[in-house]
Amino acid sequence: GAGVSQSPRYKVAKRGQDVALRCDPISGHVSLFWYQQALGQGPEFLTYFQNEAQLDKSGLPSDRFFAERPEGSVSTLKIQRTQQEDSAVYLCASSPKVDRAGETQYFGPGTRLLVL
Amino acid sequence: KQEVTQIPAALSVPEGENLVLNCSFTDSAIYNLQWFRQDPGKGLTSLLLIQSSQREQTSGRLNASLDKSSGRSTLYIAASQPGDSATYLCAVRRANTDKLIFGTGTRLQVFP
Numbered sequence: 722g723a724g725v726s727q728s729p730r731y732k733v734a735k736r737g738q739d740v741a742l743r744c745d746p747i748s749g750h751v752s753l754f755w756y757q758q759a760l761g762q763g764p765e766f767l768t769y770f771q772n773e774a775q776l777d778k779s780g781l782p783s784d785r786f787f788a789e790r791p792e793g794s795v796s797t798l799k800i801q802r803t804q805q806e807d808s809a810v811y812l813c814a815s816s817p818k819v820d821r822a823g824e825t826q827y828f829g830p831g832t833r834l835l836v837l
Numbered sequence: 838k839q840e841v842t843q844i845p846a847a848l849s850v851p852e853g854e855n856l857v858l859n860c861s862f863t864d865s866a867i868y869n870l871q872w873f874r875q876d877p878g879k880g881l882t883s884l885l886l887i888q889s890s891q892r893e894q895t896s897g898r899l900n901a902s903l904d905k906s907s908g909r910s911t912l913y914i915a916a917s918q919p920g921d922s923a924t925y926l927c928a929v930r931r932a933n934t935d936k937l938i939f940g941t942g943t944r945l946q947v948f949p
Contacts, residue, residue, distance in 0.1 A: 725880070754935075754936065754937075763928075765939070766937065769935050776935070777935065777936065814881075828880040828882075830878075
């Protein structure tokens with residue numbers, strides 16, 4: 722079956738522009754996660770949804786970052802007034818929420834954002 | 838605060854060698870530990886998941902162990918091949934949270 726898909730794959734934005742990144746999780750997956758990966762680093766958690774509810778947004782770096790999942794499926798990560806330090810790969814992951822100990826997260830290919 | 842460290846940061850070996858990648862974490866209260874593979878420009882592929890009650894998991898030429906009390910995990914790759922070249926990331930899932938906390942990865946190159 723289809724995996725997690727993300728669009729666009731690449732995005733170049735001028736500093737100050739708003740951007741929207743889309744994630745299509747695996748069908749039926751309850752949990753959805755966003756991570757930010759800077760060059761040469763491991764991914765860092767941004768936010769987590771269970772169905773349409775945003776249960777944890779502790780990793781969002783500022784109030785310029787906003788995420789939503791209104792119907793419990795597709796999710797959008799929006800970054801307002803982009804800054805150069807926002808340049809990174811944004812990864813989306815989903816999981817079926819079977820049980821916490823045995824649960825694997827399935828990752829999409831990421832969106833590479835470059836802010837000039 | 839949970840911190841995850843991976844050693845070495847980079848590794849270059851000839852084909853056929855057996856390899857050990859190391860991961861350490863500071864807080865032993867975890868649900869599980871996962872090893873991922875990341876190819877350039879690609880997302881993460883889960884290789885092995887070890888639940889906190891388990892000691893090791895095996896898949897083909899890969900074997901991962903977990904010593905929760907000492908905060909350590911190792912990924913053993915037998916008979917390495919050029920196709921194993923990638924960045925290997927370990928991640929822990931802390932108890933009572935849903936997020937993964939990642940190390941910075943080990944960049945592996947296996948040359949023919």
